[in-house]
Amino acid sequence: SKLQAEGTGRQASGQLTQAYGDAMDSVTAFVKEKPVAAAAIGGIALLILDRLFRR
Numbered sequence: 001s002k003l004q005a006e007g008t009g010r011q012a013s014g015q016l017t018q019a020y021g022d023a024m025d026s027v028t029a030f031v032k033e034k035p036v037a038a039a040a041i042g043g044i045a046l047l048i049l050d051r052l053f054r055r
Helices: 002-033 035-053
Strands: none
Touching: 002 035
């Protein structure tokens, strides 16, 4: 029914929001524990994106 579909949609949305929050918490903890490694990973990611978009 329509009510069940709405409930399922809200549940999926809640799970996605929680997963995003968990991922952000993990990234924040990693950056605090290993700032140099995080900066290096960020720099490499920027280089890769730059090369991809220059094509």
